[in-house]
Amino acid sequence: MLKVLFFGQLKEVIKTECLNIEIIQNGKHLNTVAKLRSILQAKDNTWEEYLAYGKALVAVNQEMTSDDTVLCDADEVAFFPPVTGG
Amino acid sequence: MSHFTQIVVQTQDFDFAHEYQKLRDSNHSDGALVTFVGLVRDTNLQQSVSSLYLEHYPAMTEKVLNNIVQTAKAKWQLGSVSVIHRVGQLKVSEQIVFVGVTSQHRQSAYHANEFIMDYLKTQAPFWKKETTTQGDNWIEAKTSDMQKFKDWS
Numbered sequence: 001m002l003k004v005l006f007f008g009q010l011k012e013v014i015k016t017e018c019l020n021i022e023i024i025q026n027g028k029h030l031n032t033v034a035k036l037r038s039i040l041q042a043k044d045n046t047w048e049e050y051l052a053y054g055k056a057l058v059a060v061n062q063e064m065t066s067d068d069t070v071l072c073d074a075d076e077v078a079f080f081p082p083v084t085g086g
Numbered sequence: 087m088s089h090f091t092q093i094v095v096q097t098q099d100f101d102f103a104h105e106y107q108k109l110r111d112s113n114h115s116d117g118a119l120v121t122f123v124g125l126v127r128d129t130n131l132q133q134s135v136s137s138l139y140l141e142h143y144p145a146m147t148e149k150v151l152n153n154i155v156q157t158a159k160a161k162w163q164l165g166s167v168s169v170i171h172r173v174g175q176l177k178v179s180e181q182i183v184f185v186g187v188t189s190q191h192r193q194s195a196y197h198a199n200e201f202i203m204d205y206l207k208t209q210a211p212f213w214k215k216e217t218t219t220q221g222d223n224w225i226e227a228k229t230s231d232m233q234k235f236k237d238w239s
Binding site for chain 2: 007008009012060062063064075076078080081082083084085086
């Protein structure tokens with residue numbers, strides 16, 4: 001099971017804070033960030049737009065990373081807009 | 087009395103004088119102390135701002151801030167480092183962030199302070215939502231901030 005978190009405007013527009021997703025979906029192994037992202041983007045137009053590569057950054061186990069990162073069961077994956085602290 | 091590293095994320099305000107004094111008291115070998123404080127502005131993109139809401143990703147925030155400070159310490163000879171970032175609802179002119187750095191000489195302290203802020207602004211998982219007279223907006227990341235981050239590498 002992957003724990004998927006959303007933050008900032010993304011969380012607000014998709015009205016979702018957290019999802020638990022089986023790492024194997026309909027026989028497809030979500031073994032990279034890119035595959036997880038595309039499964040999530042398929043949910044609807046809003047998810048597709050706001051989770052687009054470049055629009056939503058990604059962290060795996062609390063470290064900012066890229067779409068080719070390999071995912072393992074029980075990983076925590078977070079998607080969020082570019083950060084605006086400080 | 088010894089050098090310290092402090093990284094705090096909190097909802098409550100911080101006392102600048104107290105944080106400054108802690109840095110001063112941490113040692114007598116450093117001749118430079120540079121501080122930066124970020125404040126809530128009353129305007130953004132020509133809109134009048136009344137308040138700001140700061141969200142973060144708690145499990146990740148302190149990890150990232152710690153990495154940033156460790157990277158700064160590897161780059162410059164620093165004494166004490168203090169980073170305080172607030173989250174939650176903040177009003178105009180309230181303090182958002184404090185970065186304080188001590189070192190033997192001013193150049194390291196100036197550079198390290200700016201480095202920590204440039205990294206924090208582009209790497210630490212905070213998001214700002216502002217309340218304006220025209221409604222609420224999530225603030226968008228600035229390309230100029232990303233450029234400042236890239237300039238360090």
